[in-house]
Amino acid sequence: RAHPLYAGKAPVFDGFTSHFDDVESLPAGSIHLAGNNITPIQAAVVTHEGTAFWAVQYHPEYDLREVAALTRFRKDGLVETGYFADSAAAESFITELETLHADPLRKDIAWRLGIDHDVMDADIRTLEVKNWIENTLRQNSSGLIADA
Template identity: 55%
Template structure:
């Protein structure tokens, strides 16, 4: 039986984006994210992370002068992967927009066709679309899969893929579903020292929706944070030549997306006891939407117990930005220098 990490339900083509950030170094990238279509009873797979073909061509912006940050990127990569040969990066990128030099991004989404249809019918965005938007705000690179040492990142199902592919285990959470807000996630000592959480509070809330959890870390895996509901809320997995940083929660969500997701699953959530009835579920959805439209509504934020850790995207997106800064861009600099 093929391991579940091969079971990718769909792929999303990314359109042309105009990257203008100062750190516009370009990259070949893949995002793996979102919910997984398996039932949690996973076995220990013997697979390695695969390289997926790129689907979209993203043109680079005009040529940049030599970037002094590239030598810093090389130093960071040396500290993370001491055995990797690294040379300082000083060469400017070509401004060519030919297919051979274009930035290529692949978004991998784990929804089943029926699950995607339900979300779209309720006005919710798929996680693939949300990550396209998040990448556009962060930097011109993303997540790649492969056994060649390419750095990887993802959320929710991706954390479980990373752990299972490297030899760990996942299973159903005996506490059931964690939904809406994962409360009081606390960084572990390893998490406080890890670059993925640079700039993140030591204790924070995060948007979430999942039934399954990581139960056993693989060799080379670190648990970076957790809470009373889910003991492993983020991992750093080193497997063969690759590094995979992943979170169980959903930094790509915002209040609007949580509202639409809740709306799509109201009946299920009422049945699970999250709401007394459909009316109270609808009120919760309305509160989230109204707060999204007007973040100054302190009355709603107070009633729902929401703070800057979920409402401020500068805090919410820390993990993604740090992945780009400390793994993706250093790797890109090394690849460019090796050519």
């Protein structure tokens, strides 16, 4: 985790993913930053023509309310693909996400859903975004563009 994208981030953390497609391979010269057993490539640095692009496939910007809204939007597909037993189970999950978002002290719901501070604390959850912005500002103020 030496890359500046993860400065201050724990070596292991949870993040919300919302995709049915995955990055299968990286171009030559890329730096593989993060992955998990479901999606081996979750973050990478891709350099093209001297410019580095930091990419994450998960969504650090999503809070629980947004996850609930996206789950509601994709509910039928999530039931069809086996993520929920039925529509009622999906609705129960959505309700719990919305309740926990409104009342982050609901340890019962957080425990049941396996949601910890790395998802609940916006400063921790969005640290990659902050790190990217700060790195970009540093590069722009110095007139340099780093390759990683």
